Amino acid sequence: MEELVHRLTTLRNRLESGMDRREFLRTVGAGGYAVGVAHFLGVEDFLAADDGEVPIVTALVRDDPDDPSSLQERTRSVPAEWYATVEKAFELNELLARVAFTGYLGSAVVPGDYDSASASVSVGVSSEGKSVPEMIEEFAESVSIDTEGIIRLESMEEGPEFTEPRLIDGLPDELVPSGFACETPSSMATLAPALYHPDANGPLFVTAEHAFKGASNPDGEMLRLPTNGGETLELGTVVRSHPIEDVAVVEPGGEALPSSRIVGPSTARVRGQYTKYGLADLVARGEELEKVGALTGHTTGRIQGIDAVTCFTDDFCRRGQIRWGGEMDLTDGDSGSVSYHPDPDGEDGDVLVAGFNNARTWWPGQSYVWGVSAYRLTERHGYHF
Template sequence: MSGEPTTTTEQSSRRASTPTDATSTFDRRAVLRTLASGGYALGVAGVLGVDDFLATDDDDPVEVVTALVREDPSDPFSLEERTREVPAGWYEAVSTALEVNDLLSRVGFTGYLGSAVVPGPYEDESAAVSVGVSTEDSSIPEMIREIGDGVSFDRETIVDVEGLEDGPDDLEPRLATPVDDPLTVERPLEVTPSGVACETSSSLATLGPALYDPERQRGYFATAEHAFEEVDDPIGESLRLPLENAEPLELGVVDRAYEAEDVALIEPTDGIAPSGAIHGTDQHRVRGQLTKFGVADLIARDERLEKVGAMTGHTTGQIQGIDAVTCFTDRFCRRGQIRWGGEMDLTDGDSGSVSYYPDPEGDPEDVLVAGFNNARTWWPGQSYVWGVAAYTLYDDHGYHF
């Protein structure tokens, strides 16, 4: 059902940075006060933190957290931060673009349909905000441009968003086989892979890798919330795993559901455990997840994401934006998303799969999750897959892969 779209602290840090440009800080604050007094943004001070306006010495690199990785591969709760040094100018450009993008979505100017931040290459020390609008005469408020201060705006007109196109009708779902997961260390319970088909009473989706709740110290099956679209409230609805040459396996019932993020957590049936393995052309083991600046780093280095869906299988694609906001697909805006790949990388039945990147410091089969895949574009002029970022689920709800 990929045509139906989705939606603690940000894990980035500015280590030992100090303000060196009080004038630029004051000027941007003055612009914010003007915005607030004009009624453009309520509570803007809470949205754009003071620390985000502290300038750094352009000669000093900035250390950011790029991933949360398991110290012990068999212990999903042994997360530790992985860091990387990035150019200060690039960090400031991306940080400003993130602030402006958030403000854009909150101001909600006439014609605004969504936006995303696109970090530039490290050597350019730049970042852009891609803005989708509904009419040719829509314009970005001048005050927001002033806050941007060096951030470029890529404005695109979006039309005909109502006409949903069906995906290919000649694809067969990838089914799990009733065998143990080869990447699971402990085997007291029967386990299931991800990247294969799962089903509700009326829909087919893709089973994602295990999603963990540190507060409860337990793992859940996960898939797209819209796979349960036949009911108003999916809590208590069952999820099954169709098997090759065997009866479907009852995975459990929905314990928590998030409509905006388009994620459902399924409480495992006794005797069955969710898996951290992704079964595609190769076997992959989830070792952790990327942070916001971890994905930004991949964009700066022109790296690609991968996914394994139940229908289209394994595909790769370029990352097109972080912190994306989509406001034209439902009665609310969906925030904290990642855009990547193209519209052919996802079709009905692929929703619930995850995008991931090979762990450069792990074993050959280890990967880091970027986010869920919940929908694709179906209108002219744009082509990408979108879904809620792993860092959004972690920041907003505490869940992690």
């Protein structure tokens, strides 16, 4: 661990504000680090950036909206000083998760705006835990650490008053949009937009894994779609489940197929997804996320933390999480919905997925929705929206 701290500190000390971009590139390359999602970027991309700026990959976007295999990287140039500070915050967050000191319950990176070129890491500790270790505070340097005490609770508090779930009217074109209720053998959740995988023959249905209550392994369980007309359609069976990410993937088993459309107050079309640095860019610009759940419907909220680690609820920690909105933006039955943001370069109604909503806070002092980021699903399992 001391070697890790030394290696990160050495790189951080060399990432000075105003560094020539050629030297910046050599420094990061020598340290073995990716810049943003840098394996997408070549040397010429870096050298083409204006002085004082570096390019980052903000999103993976379909060149052809109807072809999910046509993903292209979208880049933008950001201030080098902001990038260096946010990168330091990501490194610090990773260090916190690896050390997992006594009382550590999770942490998240909160990028500042571009003018401030700042970033902080919010750390949750249990009431019986210790403070952040001194060696980590020394490593933090320009990145502030905000520590919040969290009381462990055994049960979830009541959510918003129950409302009737949003049921789909029917399937005129056999394509199932997201934002409506779906049924498992034991529960109800929200259907997400179509998910894709290189090894799959086509689009996949997806919802929250925890909706399959009581099943130690939900593989083979049926997912159904109730309709306003009283009919219940069988969508298919679970072919892959990922309990840490809280995702259940369903292969279509009939004529109904997953759609990349989200039906809310208006209909949105998923065109791709944000990267980790794309989310950081949204935070820096003060942008909000949206979601459409089967119970609470359409809501919006600001992003409270990215690249988060969540250890509140299980014997394991969940990484690559996103925190946004407030606890009233999600309730039982909304799990499986996605958070998204309008595609700034797309057609009217095009959106990019930020993350997959799994739960809300139920402990005092914090209020947000949390779930796995889309980029984490891609990095870990190869899926993309």
